[in-house]
Amino acid sequence: MKIATFNINGIKARAEALPAWLDEAAPDVVFLQEIKSVDEGFPRELFETRGYQVETHGQKGFNGVAILSKLPLSGVTRGLPGDETDEQARWIEATVTGQRKVRLCGLYLPNGNPAPGPKYDYKLAWMARMRDRAAALLQGEVPVVMAGDYNIIPQAEDAARPEAWREDALFLPESRAAYRRILNLGFTEAIRTRDPRPGVYTFWDYQAGAWEKNNGIRIDHLLLSPQAADLLQGTGIDKDARGREKPSDHVPAWIDLAT
DNA sequence: ATGGCTATATGTTATAGA
Numbered sequence: 001m002k003i004a005t006f007n008i009n010g011i012k013a014r015a016e017a018l019p020a021w022l023d024e025a026a027p028d029v030v031f032l033q034e035i036k037s038v039d040e041g042f043p044r045e046l047f048e049t050r051g052y053q054v055e056t057h058g059q060k061g062f063n064g065v066a067i068l069s070k071l072p073l074s075g076v077t078r079g080l081p082g083d084e085t086d087e088q089a090r091w092i093e094a095t096v097t098g099q100r101k102v103r104l105c106g107l108y109l110p111n112g113n114p115a116p117g118p119k120y121d122y123k124l125a126w127m128a129r130m131r132d133r134a135a136a137l138l139q140g141e142v143p144v145v146m147a148g149d150y151n152i153i154p155q156a157e158d159a160a161r162p163e164a165w166r167e168d169a170l171f172l173p174e175s176r177a178a179y180r181r182i183l184n185l186g187f188t189e190a191i192r193t194r195d196p197r198p199g200v201y202t203f204w205d206y207q208a209g210a211w212e213k214n215n216g217i218r219i220d221h222l223l224l225s226p227q228a229a230d231l232l233q234g235t236g237i238d239k240d241a242r243g244r245e246k247p248s249d250h251v252p253a254w255i256d257l258a259t
Numbered sequence: 260a261t262g263g264c265t266a267t268a269t270g271t272t273a274t275a276g277a
Contacts, residue, residue, distance in 0.1 A: 009276085010266050034276085036267060058263080061267055062275065112275060151277075170277065206277065249265080249277085255264040 001071070001098050002026070004254035005106070005147040005220055007033040012043060014248060019046055021241055027254060028070045029096055031106035033149045035064035042066065064125040065106045065148070071098050082129035095142070097257045102228065107148035110203040112169030118168050125179040135185055143228035144151035146187070149250065150221045155199030170219060187223040190255045192201060194235040203243055203250050211242055220253050231257040
């Protein structure tokens with residue numbers, strides 16, 4: 001089962017590039033972030049005609065996540081538990097049934113800039129809620145995959161110019177510690193496990209020729225519960241997507257699970 | 260480098276992203 005995550009930076013803007021990548025990469029499951037669309041405005045037919053079930057959790061203008069799946073999804077829930085007042089669409093869960101069941105969590109973690117400030121407080125509070133949810137999911141028997149745009153640069157080797165990120169919410173020690181607290185529950189980050197080299201990036205800014213200079217960062221991650229990690233067969237990052245017509249500033253990252 | 264570009268809605272400018 002090939003499972004990918006892709007921050008598309010707007011579904012309307014990616015109405016050509018996203019289907020083109022889907023047809024080439026042929027993932028079974030895709031987590032999308034920053035659909036920047038309400039549910040009613042999401043072009044489901046683009047994906048349903050390709051055999052995908054479409055589950056969205058959108059909002060107007062910003063944020064928004066979705067799951068596309070060629071295998072049946074059930075038990076879909078929308079929103080990260082733990083704060084009834086949180087209206088930002090950043091979390092969606094579903095259970096996919098192939099040869100076995102896997103619980104899927106798609107996430108768009110808050111950016112948090114500027115730090116310090118209320119946006120950074122929201123980021124850290126969100127991560128504490130995510131940790132609680134992750135711990136609860138580990139209590140079950142079903143393998144768990146939590147994938148998406150974490151907006152966390154875990155280590156200095158994950159940025160071409162780490163010094164430029166020292167004061168940034170994506171790289172502040174407190175942000176990275178919060179990410180490690182989630183990992184330390186027992187999750188494995190799939191991409192690094194299979195390819196431990198430094199300089200593996202998933203995002204290149206639109207500005208200042210970042211792509212041409214390979215001035216990238218790694219902020220999209222796929223976390224696996226122990227049961228899911230046992231099924232890991234392969235990983236990849238579709239870096240070529242960044243060099244195409246009208247690209248997102250992120251590229252897809254994916255895993256292959258033996259299910 | 261003082262965010263240099265991109266996307267969306269609030270729309271000929273503001274807000275957000277990372």
